[in-house]
Amino acid sequence: MSSFGLLAAIWPLTTLGHYVSWHVIQISVANLIVIILMVVTFIVALFAPFPGRRRRKENP
Amino acid sequence: MRSKAFRPDVDAPEWKGGHSPYDIIKEGTIALVVVSILTVLLSVAFGSPDDPSITIKAWSTNAPMDFATTALSELNATSGSAQYGAPYNHASTGQQLGPLTLAKWIGVRVPVNSVNDYIIDPLRSLPKQPALTADLSQWSSASGSTRAGWVKDYSQAANQMQIVNGQLVVNATNAGPLPVMMADLFQMARTGALDQALVTQNGFYTSDYTLPLLFLADGTYLSGIAQKQHLTGDQWGMMNETGNYPGQAWLWLYTFWYQIKPFNASGNGDVLVWGLMMVLSAGLLLTPFIPGLRSIPRKTRVYRLIWREHYRSLP
Numbered sequence: 001m002s003s004f005g006l007l008a009a010i011w012p013l014t015t016l017g018h019y020v021s022w023h024v025i026q027i028s029v030a031n032l033i034v035i036i037l038m039v040v041t042f043i044v045a046l047f048a049p050f051p052g053r054r055r056r057k058e059n060p
Numbered sequence: 061m062r063s064k065a066f067r068p069d070v071d072a073p074e075w076k077g078g079h080s081p082y083d084i085i086k087e088g089t090i091a092l093v094v095v096s097i098l099t100v101l102l103s104v105a106f107g108s109p110d111d112p113s114i115t116i117k118a119w120s121t122n123a124p125m126d127f128a129t130t131a132l133s134e135l136n137a138t139s140g141s142a143q144y145g146a147p148y149n150h151a152s153t154g155q156q157l158g159p160l161t162l163a164k165w166i167g168v169r170v171p172v173n174s175v176n177d178y179i180i181d182p183l184r185s186l187p188k189q190p191a192l193t194a195d196l197s198q199w200s201s202a203s204g205s206t207r208a209g210w211v212k213d214y215s216q217a218a219n220q221m222q223i224v225n226g227q228l229v230v231n232a233t234n235a236g237p238l239p240v241m242m243a244d245l246f247q248m249a250r251t252g253a254l255d256q257a258l259v260t261q262n263g264f265y266t267s268d269y270t271l272p273l274l275f276l277a278d279g280t281y282l283s284g285i286a287q288k289q290h291l292t293g294d295q296w297g298m299m300n301e302t303g304n305y306p307g308q309a310w311l312w313l314y315t316f317w318y319q320i321k322p323f324n325a326s327g328n329g330d331v332l333v334w335g336l337m338m339v340l341s342a343g344l345l346l347t348p349f350i351p352g353l354r355s356i357p358r359k360t361r362v363y364r365l366i367w368r369e370h371y372r373s374l375p
Binding site for chain 1: 301304365
């Protein structure tokens, strides 16, 4: 194996992209996944308790 | 003294409760470390977009007729870039926003002469070509009307343009030196010499790709590849990336306008979208001063969800 082979990605995403179409909207599956992850992160941030909450409760 | 009425969107009541320590440096450091680790892991797993660059050599080899007809459009100044106006030339008004001729006001900042920049100057850079040197001298010493006559004759004859054994053949009898010059340009393109000539004529450093990019964009080869990769303006291309990689998702609003009327049907679409986004950006920037808009956080009460522990303890 060449030294460049060692540097290659495990699952390179270089194949032709996949797209989702709905009326005027066209979005790549990769972008859709990123947007869903961002929305999930936002929701988790809303509902996840603040770090240190338990400690504050123990030492009011 | 009369006290001012409390304005819920603007005024904040004085906090009389306790305070908790908060270490923003610690939080920033944790975020940096997490993002760095994620970046390395994702790079190892998926790599990064690295499509080979599209060259004029590849264009003239894979789509020789498209290259030849585009070179002809540069010669007779009918190409997209030759007709664009500012910042490249004075051929048209350029992008305008209603009565505001913005591109024209800024002026020709990147002058491009399609005949000289794409044909004459690159050919002049070829060393040791006595026949070509003679043809270029003939072109240089000819009057403007003579050149126009040659270009007209060559353009008419180019309807029967052919590629024979890798050579560009146009049977133009009254086109002066043009048949030889254009055939030499075609050969220059196929060897890759034209790629180099177009980036080096602006100086020693070869980082200015304006000329080859405009030339490629004037043909259909580049747009065909872009279309296949979903990168053109009418395919939300601004937020896409090559392959299966995620692109610039944050440009969704900017590229959205290009998909609908009147923006996608206007020759001034770029400046119309830019103008609209400037208005929307100003609205976002001035949110604290816009009644109604500035009340959205207070009325949606998302803050009460985030700080629910605090608000639970309040009456």
